[in-house]
Amino acid sequence: MTTEFARAVRRFRERLTPAEAGLMAGGRRRSPGLRREELGRLAGISVDYVNRLEQGRATAPSPQVVEALCRALRLDAAERENLFELAGLRAPGRGTVPGHLTPGVQRLLDRLSGTPVAVFDAAWNLLVANDLWLALAGGPPDRNVARVHFLGDVAVRVHHTAEDLAAFEAATVADLRAAAARYPADAGLRDLIAELRAASPTFAALWDCAPAGTHASSRKTVVHPQVGAMELDCDVLTVPGSDVRIVAYTAAPDSEAASRLALLEVLGVSA
Template sequence: MTASHSGFCALLRAWRDRLSPADAGLPAMPGRRAPGLRREELAQLAGLSVDYVLRLEQSRAKNPSPQVVGALARALQLSRAERDQLYRSAGLLPPQDGTVSTHVPPGIQRLAARLGDVPIGVFTAGWTLVWWNAMWSALHSDPSVLPTAERNLARALFGSGAVHGSMFAVQAERGQDAFAASIVADLKDAVSRYPADAELDRLVRELRAMSDDFAHHWATQTAAAQHTTDRKTIHHPEVGDILLDCDILLVPGADLRMVTYTAAAGTSDAGKLDLLRVTADRTADALP
């Protein structure tokens, strides 16, 4: 396909101006001259540099990758039709049916944004992280510093890349082996439903080659075990060990998993979450 750089730039600016910071889960800042997002805010939400977003809007950066366009579409809370329009304006084919969707519906993003006090991460069927809030970054470390392809839970568990050592250590109450097995089972289920997805196939082949544990689970796991509430201990460098309830909420019609962490009110762990909330607020306040 042929890119229309002026069209891509115009869409990017128009949709950035359209999105309310509140709907994106950003705090209201005094002295805003426009109702939409600032470039710095879009860059933060998409996990891109501010300079790169500026160059995209000024048509000085051409031929953005599918991963970049997908991240921008999610950050701008585009509908499927708008997402496809953005892909085409960048000279790319939109994501095809039969592959793992990375699209997060705007309603899901608005819902998650309004739950800003809770660490939330949204994952694809292949356990790739495609959306997170500031509390997630405060709890687990900032995913935006990782390459897009590395933001995958299976890679964090079994791989040897950047993500493997980036997240703070997490211990599942029902056992790490059972948790790992459930992730592999989910991937096996995803492969059966998305056999044409090249990225998912590459992920599985790489993990089978590099991890004996993954290969063992892949060979022995026959069906995805139903996810239930688990309690996770996060070994956090700032607040120490924090024990939280971890719930996985499925998004009907979108094949997404929304992972949330909560603590009972009045507990020491809830107090530690409050401390992390201060960190998250400081990060938001540090935006230019």
């Protein structure tokens, strides 16, 4: 089974071109497929671990790793199911928060160049983010938005108006309550909610009063340590028939924020 999983990962990697994965080809290649380091980068795992997976030396990949590989390799629903089976796992069922992205959503993200954009699941766990989003966040962020907001300490500060902050917190708590009702078998979601209720009085109070709220477009001031303050519009987009949320930051054309965002794109995550 381990050998079959290794062969499948290698086969899926070799059939996916850099362009299909939203990457630049970058010089001559021995084969048209992705390099192992590119797959590792897209999946958020080390190239050493990719090597061990493809050589059959990593014998028990976690469901999270397999799901990340499915997203990075742009697998459809049937191929995703098959890769989980080859790993000796069951694909997450209806009672757990889905983390699968359709190829169409992946292609949409590929076309949003120059825009910081990320995709989150129903529990506000980060699924995938483009390079400009990572640069804006100051590097790979904590994987969960609710945990970052209510418990975290980040290098890049985001300033809201009091009204926008209250609306964001109410909507985030409402999202988690809805996700908990839809996916009662998701242990990770239960643990997240318990952690936030125990450690954040603000979250606990909101949870107990069961707020109603939705995410609306808002303007935020993002203070980046290298390029300074930027006034950016934040939009949360939903995909019909899916629980995934696409979050994008944009700047007004010809604004100072647009110039600073363009500079950040050149500097990259190292900024």
